[in-house]
Amino acid sequence: YTLSDMYPYSSRSLMPGTGKEVNYIRNSVKVVIDAYIGNVDFYTLDESDPVLNTYKSIFPGLFKPFSEMSEELKKHIRYPKNLFSIQVDAYLKYHMEDTQVFYNQEDLWQLPNEIYGDIRLEMEPYYIIIKLPDEDKEEFFLLLPMTPSRKDNMIGWLAARCDLPDYGNLIVYKLPKDKLVYGPMQIEARVNQQTEISREFSLWDQRGSRVVRGNMLAIPVEDSFIYIEPVYLEAKQDTPEKASPMQQSPRGAFSKPQAGTQGGTLASREKPAISSASLPELKRIIAASGNKVVMHEKLDGALKAILGDDLPEITAAYETSDQIKSGAPLTEIAGKALEHYRRAKEYLKEDNWAGYGMELNELEKILAVLQEKTASKDQ
Structure with missing residues (x-):
């Protein structure tokens, strides 16, 4: 970023994650670091940025x-x-175009809340691939829904385009005020009201485990929204905090014991603390649209329960060995093996280790089929 906190006649905003206030910010440069040799390249996006032009002169x-x-x-x-969050924060107030409405602050918006873990927090912007109502293809967006001040229903959403040639363009969709569109917290409340889901949560949330609700995504689909929320199960254990003989100051030096301690040992009792014993495991996917809320083991199952049979089947992008088992001639099997071998070599050249491993796995399956057929012929 190019930043300043001295821009004239401009209000200051808090830079997310830094604690620093700024009143001028632009993302005028994209920096690319070569992870192999360490070369750093600076590519300019905004030639009109005066701060950037100063650096270019230096x-x-x-x-x-x-x-x-x-x-x-x-x-x-x-x-x-970070830039998008600052812009959203300003737009919550400055979307009002009527001077009287703006003066009376009659149409203030706010960031929606969500349940993360078991805590109510403000939603953060998230990246998503969607197709806008008036567009022909999907695009990559940074998106955040918004709600009216002190209310939980959704009033609109703001998105930043990430694909060229429209990179950096901001779009806003305002929802009609006479139509109730559920916001994230209203969906969270409906999840809590579902008897079957609450029963599952209570069953999992026993001693030794904890249910963790992940970030909720509000996904625009035509003229409605689909909400997706992952549910994790995390192991936990109670571990007592060790009593410290002396308190440590923020600077790292030891200070004197507080009053009420004896022999340098704190007089208070040990307080149990919860520490994670393992990584969270994805357990379920919650999907919601309108008044319908479902929970399923897989995403496609949750979407099918919401959308019905209109959801297209998710198929593999390559032919697997299971498709050539029945009665395929040896020449066809050998051809498939050679095809996967060549693909693996291409992935290796591209340093695509995931694709390379996938092709090797398929090659191994095909060779097993080939061995089985040749063994049966020998007999």
């Missing part, structure tokens, strides 16, 4: 035009969350 030759970035890298640029 360090001539350091900054490259964005057009020189490779097409492959351009596919991976994302609109930054």
Whole structure:
């Protein structure tokens, strides 16, 4: 970012995650670091940024035009969350265009809340791939819904485009005020009201385990919303906090014992603390739309329960060995083996280890089929 807290006639905003106040911020430069050799390239996105132009004068030759970035890298640029959060914070008030409404603050918006773990928190912006109502294809967005001040129903959502050539464009969809559209906290409440889901949570949330509700996603689908929330199960154990003979100051030096302690030992009793004994395990997926709330072991199952049979089947992008077992000639099996071998070599050249491993697994299955058929012929 290019930042300043001295921009004239401009209110200050808190930079998320830093505790620093700024009143000027732009994402004018994309920095690319080569993880193999450590080269650092600076690509300029906004040539009109005066702060950036000052740096360019100080360090001539350091900054490259964005057009020189490779097409492959351009596919991976994302609109930054911190900048988007500051813009959303300003838009909560400045979306009001009527001067009288603005003066009376009659139409203030706020960030929605969600249940994360078991705590109520403000939602944060999240990246998502969706197709806008007036568009022909899906795009990569940074999105955040909004609610009216002191209310939980959804009133609109703001999104930043991440795909070229529309990168950086902000769009807002305002929902009709005469129509109730459930917001995230209202969906959370409906989840809590579902008897079967509450029973499952109570069963899992026994001593030694804890139910953790993950980040909720509000996904625009045509003229409605689908809410998705993962549910994790985390092991826990009670471990007592050790009593400290002396208190440690924030600077790291030991201070004198407080009054009420004896012999340098704290007089208070040990307080149990919860520490995680294992990584959270994805247990269920909650999906909700309108008045319908379901929980399923898999995402496609939850979506089918919400959308019905209109959900397309998720199929593999390659032919597996199971599809060539029945009566396939040896030449076809050998051809498939060679095809997977060549794909594995291509993935290896691209340093795509996931694809390389996938093709090797398929090659192993096909070779097993080939061995089985040749063994039966020998007999």
